[in-house]
Amino acid sequence: xxxxxxxxxxxxxxxxxxxxxMDMLVEAYGSLAAxxxxxxxxxxxxxxxxxxxxxxxxxDLYTQLDRIDLKKGTLKGYISLIxxxxxxxxxxxxxxxxxxxxxxDEFYSSAIADEASTPEERAEEAETRSxxxxxxxxxxxxxxxxxxxxxxxxxxxxxxxxxxxMKRPTVSKRIERALERLxxxxxxxx
Amino acid sequence: MMKNIEEELRKAYDMMTPExxxxxxxxxxxxPLSSDSEQRIKNMIKEKMGKTGKKGGEKAVRRxxxxxxxxxxxxxxxxxxxxxxxxxxxxxxxxxxPGVGVIEVDEEDTAADxxxxxxGTSETSDEMVSxxxxxxxxxxxxxxxxxxxxxxxxxxxxxxxxxxxxSDMYFEKGYNKYFAVSTLEEDMYQPLTPITSAAFNGxxxxxxxxxxxxxxxxESARSVCISQFYDLSSMAEGEEMQGVLTLGDLSVDxxxxxxxxxxxxxxxxxxxxxxxxxxxxLCRPQIKEDRLYIDYYVLDKGGYKEVxxxxxxxxxxxxxxxxxxxxxxxxxxxxxxxxxxGMFAGRFVYDLGGYEEKKAELSIYxxxxxxxxxxxxxxxxxxxxxxxxxxxxxxxxxxxxxxAEMSVKYYGEEQGYEENENGYLVLxxxxxxxxxxxxTNFAEISVNGEGVEGFYVNGYDLEYCNLVxxxxxxxxxxxxxxxxxxxxxxxxxxxxxIPLQAE
Numbered sequence: 001x002x003x004x005x006x007x008x009x010x011x012x013x014x015x016x017x018x019x020x021x022m023d024m025l026v027e028a029y030g031s032l033a034a035x036x037x038x039x040x041x042x043x044x045x046x047x048x049x050x051x052x053x054x055x056x057x058x059x060d061l062y063t064q065l066d067r068i069d070l071k072k073g074t075l076k077g078y079i080s081l082i083x084x085x086x087x088x089x090x091x092x093x094x095x096x097x098x099x100x101x102x103x104x105d106e107f108y109s110s111a112i113a114d115e116a117s118t119p120e121e122r123a124e125e126a127e128t129r130s131x132x133x134x135x136x137x138x139x140x141x142x143x144x145x146x147x148x149x150x151x152x153x154x155x156x157x158x159x160x161x162x163x164x165x166m167k168r169p170t171v172s173k174r175i176e177r178a179l180e181r182l183x184x185x186x187x188x189x190x
Numbered sequence: 191m192m193k194n195i196e197e198e199l200r201k202a203y204d205m206m207t208p209e210x211x212x213x214x215x216x217x218x219x220x221x222p223l224s225s226d227s228e229q230r231i232k233n234m235i236k237e238k239m240g241k242t243g244k245k246g247g248e249k250a251v252r253r254x255x256x257x258x259x260x261x262x263x264x265x266x267x268x269x270x271x272x273x274x275x276x277x278x279x280x281x282x283x284x285x286x287x288p289g290v291g292v293i294e295v296d297e298e299d300t301a302a303d304x305x306x307x308x309x310g311t312s313e314t315s316d317e318m319v320s321x322x323x324x325x326x327x328x329x330x331x332x333x334x335x336x337x338x339x340x341x342x343x344x345x346x347x348x349x350x351x352x353x354x355x356x357s358d359m360y361f362e363k364g365y366n367k368y369f370a371v372s373t374l375e376e377d378m379y380q381p382l383t384p385i386t387s388a389a390f391n392g393x394x395x396x397x398x399x400x401x402x403x404x405x406x407x408x409e410s411a412r413s414v415c416i417s418q419f420y421d422l423s424s425m426a427e428g429e430e431m432q433g434v435l436t437l438g439d440l441s442v443d444x445x446x447x448x449x450x451x452x453x454x455x456x457x458x459x460x461x462x463x464x465x466x467x468x469x470x471x472l473c474r475p476q477i478k479e480d481r482l483y484i485d486y487y488v489l490d491k492g493g494y495k496e497v498x499x500x501x502x503x504x505x506x507x508x509x510x511x512x513x514x515x516x517x518x519x520x521x522x523x524x525x526x527x528x529x530x531x532g533m534f535a536g537r538f539v540y541d542l543g544g545y546e547e548k549k550a551e552l553s554i555y556x557x558x559x560x561x562x563x564x565x566x567x568x569x570x571x572x573x574x575x576x577x578x579x580x581x582x583x584x585x586x587x588x589x590x591x592x593x594a595e596m597s598v599k600y601y602g603e604e605q606g607y608e609e610n611e612n613g614y615l616v617l618x619x620x621x622x623x624x625x626x627x628x629x630t631n632f633a634e635i636s637v638n639g640e641g642v643e644g645f646y647v648n649g650y651d652l653e654y655c656n657l658v659x660x661x662x663x664x665x666x667x668x669x670x671x672x673x674x675x676x677x678x679x680x681x682x683x684x685x686x687x688i689p690l691q692a693e
Contacts, residue, residue, distance in 0.1 A: 019236060024234050032221040034227075036217040051227055055234035060398060060421065062239065065401065066495065079213040084204075085398045086421075090395070093424055118441075119367040122385060126370050133210055136199070136283075141217075148214045151196065152203035153606035163219065179275075183195050190198050 007075045014065060026058060031078055033057050033083040039154040040087035044094040053090045058081045128189050135185050136178075142166075143178045150175060207370075209382065214605070233655055271319070276673040285585065288392055305329050307461065307474065307487060308433055309447035316440055316658040317344055323435065331423040333390065335397075336534050339414045339437055341365060368438035384416050390433040391469050395420045403442050411646055435507040444599075461487070464500075466557040467680025468492030471500065471535065475686075480542045484552065488533040496560040496673055552686040556679045561587070567672030568593060568617075582615075586676055593617050594654060599657075599667045608644075612661035615671065620654045626681045635675040637662055 010028070013020030025058075037053045045053075061068070061075075062083050068078055136144050142164055149155045149163065159169045183190075206214070223231070306328040313322040320340040327334045343363045351358075360371045360382065369382040382402055388395050397418035431446035449461065449472065460475035472491040476483045488497045542550075566584050577597040584591045594619045601607035607614070615637075621629040635642050637659070645659040659671070 008621075008639075015562075018239060022235050022491070023232050024241070026235065029224045029233055032215070032218065034223055034415060035220045045436055047227075055213065055231050055238065056640050058231070058235050059238045062235070064399065064419075071209055073212055074216070076215055077208060078215060080211050080215045082398060089395060089424065119385065123366045123370070126385070127207065127366075129198065129205050132198055132202045133206070133437055136202075137213070145213075146197065148218070151199045152214070153218070153220070155546055158482065159221070176260075179195050179199075183201070185444065186198075190194055 003038060007070050010075060011065060011068070013071070014062065018062070022058060022062060025079075026054075026060070026074070029079045030058075033079055034074065035155075036080055036083040036155050037087040037090075039152070040084070041068055041091045042092065044091060047102060049090065049094070053086050054083070057086045060086065128186075132182065132186055135182055139178055139181065146171060146174055147178055207372075214646070225241065265648070305449040305472075305489065306446035307449060307472070308484075309445040310441050311476065311478070312435075312444035314442040315340075315342075316439060318364065319437065319440055321435070321437055321440050321442050323442060325485060325487070326444055326446060327533040328422065328446060329533055331418040331421055331456070333395070333422050333433075334533055335388070335418045335420065335435065337416055339368065339384070339416065368440070382414055382539070384437055386416075386418070387436045388418070388433060390420070390422065391431060393424075395422070413628065416565065439579070462686050463483075463489065464554060464684040464686065466500075466554065466682030466684060467559075467679065469494065469497055469557045469559060471497070471557070473500075473554075473686055475517075475552075477542070482540040482542050482660065484538045484540070486537070487533050489533075491559075493564045494559040494678075497535055498558040498560070498677075500538075500554045500557055511657050539658070554682075554686070556628075556632070556681055558677065558679055560675050560677050562675045563587075563673060565672070566674075567670055569670050570668060575668040576665065583675070585679045586629070586673075588627055589629050589676075589678070590622045591619055591629070591673075592620045592621075598661070599658075608660075610660045612664050613666070614660040615658040615661050617659070617664065618654050619657055628679040628681065630677040630679055632657065632673050632675075633677045635659060636670075636672045636674055637668060638670055639672075 010024060027152065033054045034050055035135060037057070038047075038050050041053065053106070057079060059078060076082045082169060136147055139147070146160055146164065148158045150157075155163070157168050159170050160166075164171070166174075201213075202342070224227075232256055237442075254277050269402075306326075310322060311323075313320065315321065315507075318341070320342065321337060322340065323335065323337040325334070325336045341363075343365075344359070347361055348656040351359075359373045360366060360369065365371065367385075369384055371382060379446075383403065384400065386397075386400075387396070389634040397420050399419040400416045403415045404614075433444050435442050435444065447552075461472040463470055463472050465471075468490075471487070472487040472489055474485045475490075476485070486499050491497050561584060566586060568582055573637065574596065577595070577596045580593045582593040584593065597616050598613045599616055600610075600613045623629055631647065632645070637643055640660055640662055643656060647655050647657055661668070664674060
């Protein structure tokens with residue numbers, strides 16, 4: 001992994017002046033964390049909860065700063081993972097409070113291993129999903145990025161179009177074609 | 191079918207590995223937050239940071255015992271007792287804290303300041319795997335779980351035969367039901383990611399961090415050491431804390447025991463606290479099959495960046511004395527978890543086989559730590575010379591290092607070094623320790639602000655030795671060589687004594 005000097009400088013800044021350093025970190029990655037979290041919890045939480053969850057994410061990173069190995073990952077990657085986990089925890093709590101069975105089931109089916117499946121089935125599913133992500137990577141950019149923005153960050157077609165400097169119909173068409181290619185290449189696995 | 195692909199894609203993204211996340215997220219930019227939203231988030235973070243009383247990256251320990259006197263654990267006896275009695279005595283003993291300590295309570299105490307550790311042992315096995323929880327610690331809102339999975343079907347021969355195809359071997363042996371096995375070449379040496387789930391007090395919990403190392407066990411098979419860290423901030427605290435960990439389809443229950451750091455309470459500890467050089471550790475012995483296992487838990491890092499565990503100091507080595515005979519233990523190799531700076535510092539093992547005494551005394555003389563420093567190094571305004579006298583003295587809080595000279599060498603395979611196009615920077619140095627702190631080695635070094643790896647020490651004589659640093663840049667471009675952290679031994683003395691009968 002190529003060392004990211006900006007990340008290292010940022011970590012040093014946090015250690016020297018935690019308040020200022022964390023501000024810089026939020027400015028750099030706050031919107032990404034919010035995007036990931038909002039995607040997970042917006043069905044059961046409001047925007048204030050999203051902000052709180054983002055704050056928890058960055059605080060988690062702060063408390064784990066000594067454990068972060070920038071040779072293995074970037075701050076962006078770590079924040080993304082922590083944000084996802086925080087969002088899952090927040091969703092679990094909020095969903096239980098709201099007793100929203102339908103949303104809970106839908107979320108569980110996408111985010112949490114099916115408890116009814118056997119370990120062999122879970123391992124097979126994990127392998128299939130890894131293969132699917134390999135196929136997505138094989139599509140190359142911008143399709144792989146479009147799919148990630150659409151199906152992980154849950155961005156709208158307009159948001160994706162604006163981010164990539166494309167027209168909305170182009171994004172829509174690319175998604176359609178990419179899914180078709182994936183369907184063909186994953187036939188027999190899914 | 192289109193719908194299935196979309197669902198599968200969402201699921202696949204949700205189950206991304208950290209590497210896959212890195213790959214996908216690297217070029218992603220998102221629309222900025224509104225300034226109001228950003229400011230609210232910053233304020234919330236500052237509020238959380240303020241509550242912990244932290245400065246920099248260190249976590250404040252809210253309660254700790256500063257030992258004014260040594261704690262003594264003695265299994266004393268003039269008559270022979272069976273190992274069973276020894277076991278019973280130790281088990282009975284560690285229901286109370288025998289010593290006396292001064293309790294210092296941080297004024298910023300919050301409700302979440304309890305410490306829980308693993309109560310008893312937790313292990314289970316099937317025909318493929320033995321799962322053994324080595325340590326479980328809750329401090330504040332964080333649970334650290336460290337366990338080993340002993341892969342019964344992997345032998346030395348399997349490893350030798352499959353050294354370049356470990357992932358294939360794991361699939362063939364069927365370990366893919368316990369681990370996600372990576373087939374990427376870069377993960378060739380660490381292809382296993384545990385497939386785990388956990389619950390605590392009936393609530394499913396998800397680790398926010400998982401680290402995996404592998405080690406050869408004493409039985410020459412394969413032990414995978416897994417550390418997982420969980421956030422329990424939504425859990426209600428209670429005296430009884432129960433959890434279950436599942437690896438593949440193998441589950442093991444574990445219970446946590448609260449450590450009451452109030453020394454006036456009896457029947458509460460499950461361990462004994464020792465304090466050396468400002469570092470507080472809990473020592474928790476357990477006897478199992480004629481071996482004494484001492485687990486060390488860090489209660490307070492004492493301001494150091496990392497605490498590795500107890501050690502000797504100078505010519506004194508930590509040891510167990512049984513019947514006036516000194517026994518030296520060893521580090522449980524199955525407990526060599528990837529360094530985390532977390533609470534569990536490790537486990538020592540002492541062989542009690544053949545001893546029938548009811549008394550033992552554990553003596554500790556030193557604590558092994560890492561300390562951070564800033565602006566400690568050699569700085570050049572212009573290009574340095576290929577060889578020059580420096581006579582630069584650096585003070586590391588009482589330890590004085592003198593960097594006598596530097597030179598640049600171009601070592602190669604003939605000298606037993608890896609080829610490095612920029613050569614090696616050799617710093618000839620000597621160190622004078624203080625009475626209470628002993629220099630062990632340089633832990634982290636940077637050149638022009640970039641950390642370097644693979645440095646080492648050679649060329650010892652009575653006073654000086656050579657620090658050899660592979661240069662990441664041509665030597666003419668060097669402007670700063672900084673020593674960012676050093677490993678130290680802290681001196682202190684603590685004895686742990688176990689009486690047979692609880693008082």
